[in-house]
Amino acid sequence: MTAKILEGKAFAAQIKAEAGKQVEALKTQGVLPGLAVVIVGENPASKVYVRNKHKACETLGIYSEVIEMPADTTKEVLMAKIDALNVNKRIHGILVQLPLPQQIAAYESEILDRIDPRKDVDGFHPVNVGRLVTGQPALVPCTPAGCIRMLELAGIPMDGAHAVIIGRSNIVGKPMLHLLLKKNATVTLCHSHTKNLQEITRQADILVAAIGKPYFVTADMVKPGATVIDVGINRIAPKKLAGDVDFENVKEVAGAITPVPGGVGLLTIAMLMQNTVAAAKMQLKQEEYGKYES
Ligand code: NAD
Numbered sequence: 001m002t003a004k005i006l007e008g009k010a011f012a013a014q015i016k017a018e019a020g021k022q023v024e025a026l027k028t029q030g031v032l033p034g035l036a037v038v039i040v041g042e043n044p045a046s047k048v049y050v051r052n053k054h055k056a057c058e059t060l061g062i063y064s065e066v067i068e069m070p071a072d073t074t075k076e077v078l079m080a081k082i083d084a085l086n087v088n089k090r091i092h093g094i095l096v097q098l099p100l101p102q103q104i105a106a107y108e109s110e111i112l113d114r115i116d117p118r119k120d121v122d123g124f125h126p127v128n129v130g131r132l133v134t135g136q137p138a139l140v141p142c143t144p145a146g147c148i149r150m151l152e153l154a155g156i157p158m159d160g161a162h163a164v165i166i167g168r169s170n171i172v173g174k175p176m177l178h179l180l181l182k183k184n185a186t187v188t189l190c191h192s193h194t195k196n197l198q199e200i201t202r203q204a205d206i207l208v209a210a211i212g213k214p215y216f217v218t219a220d221m222v223k224p225g226a227t228v229i230d231v232g233i234n235r236i237a238p239k240k241l242a243g244d245v246d247f248e249n250v251k252e253v254a255g256a257i258t259p260v261p262g263g264v265g266l267l268t269i270a271m272l273m274q275n276t277v278a279a280a281k282m283q284l285k286q287e288e289y290g291k292y293e294s
Helices: 008-028 044-060 075-086 108-113 126-133 142-153 173-182 197-201 265-289
Strands: 034-040 063-069 093-096 162-166 186-190 206-209 227-230 234-237 240-242
Touching (some): 008 142, 008 265, 044 063, 075 108, 142 173, 173 186, 173 206
Parallel strands (some): 162 206
Antiparallel strands (some): 234 240
16 A cells, blocks of 8 residues: 655645735734744855745735844844844744854854744744643744644544654654644654664654654554654755655555655745744734733
8 A cells, every 4th residue: 555645735835825814814903924034144055944934924925024144143143133023013923044153053042042932933932842841822843833733634643643753852853742742642752762763663653753864764664554754854965855764665554654855844834924923913912911821
């Protein structure tokens, strides 16, 4: 049996359409959602990502500011820019594009923590992390949030399923653990020190690979009929990307699988639009009721 291919394009279009409707609804309430993306330096890949985020905003009618800062920007100057965006009423979401240049990379956490948690559309601020872990409404990192939305839209049951995640990063693995828990899955989180990995992955109804190693997940690691979500994006040649999953062989065993490229990667920007709208709604509510509520 060949697996159902979960194409990111259709899911991303659906998520963006949902966000677009909410943008229109907010406009009728006098609010134009706004996103500011701060990019420091000249990293070519980051520039492409930022351009794509700006384009997505334009398509959905979200106000978008791209703030380009020179590569030698100091921590203090960047923090001052974040402070200004935190109090800018036109801006509901703030994102600092990573990676930061070398001279400020060591201050990454400090810099990201400076963002007002209500505007933290990347969901990296400890307040949002804490809210996610304790099951409260939160702004959640876009990639794992996109995976969950895709599973929902594809009708893959999560309640009671055994989900196995490979990778424990703050951006993907750990938030994915909490999002799946919230969906009542039984979750196992594996990482580079996990013993008998194959034994564990073969128990998964839903297997999420977020490792950063091309073709790491092979067919013999997958239970027949499982849903396999490949978060990995690995450049294996100048113009060739590969996922963390050996797609060609795993698709013969799995029940459903995401391709790379064309899978989960497309959902990240769609969820960023969704998070920007959610942040705008939250801030509107706070203005109306005078308290932090979402
Ligand atoms: P990371 O490097 O921060 O974490 C990798 C994880 O893999 C670690 O927790 C590590 O313990 C685990 N790991 C490494 N070797 C292992 C092994 N042999 N066995 C078991 N676990 C092992 O990576 P990340 O930031 O979570 O990214 C993972 C992948 O997802 C990368 O390819 C990245 O490019 C991709 N990614 C894609 C998107 C997107 O689609 N928009 C977003 C973020 C990350």
